[in-house]
Amino acid sequence: MMTTADPFNFTGKVALVTGGTRGIGKELTVALAQRGARVYFCGTNEALGADVAGEINRTMAAGQAGVSFLKVDVSSFTACNEMVAEITAESKQIDFLINNAGITRDNLLLRLKESDWDEVMAVNLKGSFNCSKAVVRGMLKNRYGRIIFLSSVVGLMGNSGQVNYAAAKAGIIGMARSLARELASRNINSNVIAPGYIETEMTEAMDPKAQEKIQESIPAGRLGKVGDISNAALFLLSPMADYITGQVIQVDGGLLMA
Numbered sequence: 001m002m003t004t005a006d007p008f009n010f011t012g013k014v015a016l017v018t019g020g021t022r023g024i025g026k027e028l029t030v031a032l033a034q035r036g037a038r039v040y041f042c043g044t045n046e047a048l049g050a051d052v053a054g055e056i057n058r059t060m061a062a063g064q065a066g067v068s069f070l071k072v073d074v075s076s077f078t079a080c081n082e083m084v085a086e087i088t089a090e091s092k093q094i095d096f097l098i099n100n101a102g103i104t105r106d107n108l109l110l111r112l113k114e115s116d117w118d119e120v121m122a123v124n125l126k127g128s129f130n131c132s133k134a135v136v137r138g139m140l141k142n143r144y145g146r147i148i149f150l151s152s153v154v155g156l157m158g159n160s161g162q163v164n165y166a167a168a169k170a171g172i173i174g175m176a177r178s179l180a181r182e183l184a185s186r187n188i189n190s191n192v193i194a195p196g197y198i199e200t201e202m203t204e205a206m207d208p209k210a211q212e213k214i215q216e217s218i219p220a221g222r223l224g225k226v227g228d229i230s231n232a233a234l235f236l237l238s239p240m241a242d243y244i245t246g247q248v249i250q251v252d253g254g255l256l257m258a
Contacts, residue, residue: 112164
């Protein structure tokens, strides 16, 4: 049946994006806000978060819901519950959760400190658990929700010097698929986006020769853009993806074909 409704009009929806102050998280926050959603994004840098919120809100058209920043360390179970309680008190619901917050502490296993392992697991893996658990009760009550986890192709193929990061990203995939099985009957979808090499502050800091070598390994011949990730997320959040759950969408220019 043909319809004239815009599947990417998220007016009336409330979204939470973790790690939304820069890179992919910032792009996700902007993309959702531009399409009418009321967006809350969190991070640990209060000054940066306030600047980003102001920057985005200045671009919003009249009548758009805009964005709000919350200073939250997602590795804290208590802080995540308090964040979700604050959002629902103000906006009554959370329709979309994007678990994007993540850090790296790269090193070869023999040089990797216990704290490097613990910090990456606390933010990347436990942070995703904390936020998902905090929002799910409300989603179950509303019999609607969309959860997206940001993993990485590294979580699928491994990478030298990233034992901790790869393990956390692989764990995220297992978590997301388990949640998909638990929640699908209540109209709550849980999916994963696994980016490849994306143009962010992290890749910009790489040695040019290393970046060139990476590009040669990508069939598309270039690094991805943050918009490539937000486009995939918008699709998964839209009604066009209502029957898609438990999936890992690789946005990597063909780097890892499985």
